[in-house]
């Protein structure tokens with residue numbers, strides 16, 4: 001295999017097959033499609049896609065169909081396919097390919113929608129390559145010569161700015177900007193380039209696992225554990241969460257405002273900088 | 276129904292302590308043997324009036340005293356059994372996330388899962404924290420506690436030094452299992468990093484392949500949710516990343532959470548030469564752009580609001596996301612996307628301020644997951660006041676205006692009302 005020119009392939013996106021959350025139809029994986037979208041905004045048509053698996057996978061064309069609306073209107077997508085079966089381990093294949101490709105920035109979804117779906121692959125890859133890894137990116141703000149600045153998704157709609165050294169692997173959160181639609185023309189024109197010369201190894205770790213259809217998780221019941229019937233009865237008869245609140249009457253609006261501000265400061269919801 | 280009947284004959288006997296039947300009338304027997312040998316029970320003479328004003332008969336044998344109906348229901352809970360493990364056969368490490376420095380529900384579930392693994396094998400559940408002392412580890416089920424706050428810099432995101440600290444714990448203690456909360460970017464990230472690092476070492480090999488999204492452990496096998504509507508049942512590996520509600524939290528026992536010290540600082544300096552990830556701090560997010568279901572701080576308006584411009588201004592000054600009751604939405608004062616409740620959004624804010632909302636059930640359903648609720652209302656008897664942790668009985672508009680004035684940004688300072696209106700529509 002000849003390593004592609006480093007400048008020609010600055011950004012790589014790892015893609016996998018997914019399925020629609022409701023209908024179960026095969027298609028793009030939601031997070032992977034967001035990673036491709038992020039790559040297209042960063043690198044335009046120079047984004048290179050990689051998939052380890054089966055060349056006949058229908059979802060691959062869906063990703064190639066996203067190469068439209070770019071500066072270079074004649075651009076077509078290119079996907080490197082590393083052939084392997086479902087029993088094989090994708091990590092050594094991808095690691096070898098990435099090490100030879102000369103790329104320095106790899107984007108991927110946080111977790112695959114098919115197969116094991118553990119979200120471990122980016123971490124194992126980064127460990128093998130000795131690259132930096134960051135999970136849950138919302139946007140990539142700037143790509144410098146040796147550092148990337150990005151926003152990471154936090155719970156409760158918050159964001160955190162991180163600076164990551166290149167080469168790095170970035171996984172994309174489901175809250176990243178939504179992907180563009182896949183169009184038929186670019187999907188037809190895109191090239192799937194089967195990389196040969198790599199031998200897949202069987203995934204030894206997953207040998208003894210038993211796969212079964214996902215069971216619905218049981219709803220947690222509110223069980224009152226107590227030795228005697230009286231406590232159980234009192235817990236069941238007690239009105240839920242009605243007690244314990246503080247009720248302040250006969251306040252002027254100014255007093256009420258002071259109480260409210262004091263409460264919010266105490267609970268660290270307002271910071272103390274404001275007067 | 277509740278007419279109190281007076282028996283003048285009995286009253287006279289009760290007043291006279293020297294009457295031969297005084298005892299019988301003051302403390303009437305609730306059980307006696309009737310003239311033809313049948314045991315009789317007077318249900319009116321036993322039991323006690325419970326907290327909600329209804330008489331209850333308790334046959335558990337506990338001493339029942341009548342209580343005033345206002346007394347609060349079970350506050351202390353049953354006492355817990357103390358469990359001490361002195362020389363454990365091994366360790367189960369739990370790395371709780373502790374958002375805001377407190378154990379979350381997910382952390383408690385995780386510790387409950389750890390107990391499930393440890394009990395019966397005399398393993399010690401060890402909590403590993405990065406934020407110094409965390410309250411409630413004893414009740415949550417930790418036998419030991421390792422404080423790694425010296426190895427990391429406060430609150431910022433430095434997964435690499437955290438990983439190095441965990442690795443030094445791994446070499447010092449060689450635990451049976453590591454448990455993380457499978458959530459990004461907290462435990463899910465750290466646990467996968469540890470799994471990736473340990474999978475390189477020959478001693479662990481396949482055993483280090485973490486089980487992710489574990490939601491149940493039964494008979495020594497873990498069930499983890501995979502992609503494509505499948506579950507994987509497998510032997511328990513070294514590292515488990517568990518979903519919320521993976522196990523019941525500990526409720527019956529108390530543990531000692533004995534601190535152990537680990538010499539982790541040395542390893543940190545040696546192999547951390549180049550730092551790959553640098554935290555540049557939180558970014559200010561426009562609260563109106565955060566999806567309502569995720570917003571951490573919500574100021575919500577109901578029919579009690581008259582001054583809508585003042586309300587929008589107050590939300591801006593407080594930095595809160597705006598919510599509304601259905602009436603406020605139906606009247607056209609707020610967009611439909613802002614409605615909180617059964618037919619709107621179920622919110623999970625850590626603080627929810629309800630101004631002029633009466634607290635209809637449909638609305639209260641929507642705020643069931645909020646941690647702190649503040650009500651501002653004119654009616655002290657309404658349901659929102661009962662639900663609230665802090666209720667201020669005052670005029671909503673006036674309080675909001677006073678809050679803005681106290682925070683130094685009164686409404687009058689803002690030049691034109693239209694500009695605010697436009698900005699608001701942009702956000703929605």
Ligand SMILES: Cc1cc2nc3c(=O)[nH]c(=O)nc-3n(C[C@H](O)[C@H](O)[C@H](O)COP(=O)(O)OP(=O)(O)OC[C@H]3O[C@@H](n4cnc5c(N)ncnc54)[C@H](O)[C@@H]3O)c2cc1C
Nearest residue numbers: 577578579600601616617618619631632633637653654671
């Ligand atoms: C099928 C169905 C679904 C519904 N779904 C929802 C839903 O998803 N969300 C929802 O919110 N509702 C829902 N509702 C409507 C719900 O039943 C109530 O009608 C609604 O929540 C009441 O809104 P409110 O509290 O703003 O108004 P009101 O009940 O009229 O309460 C106004 C409150 O403001 C106080 N007040 C008045 N003036 C002032 C003042 N100057 N200062 C301070 N306080 C003042 C009053 O004391 C009163 O408590 C639903 C109803 C149905 C039938």
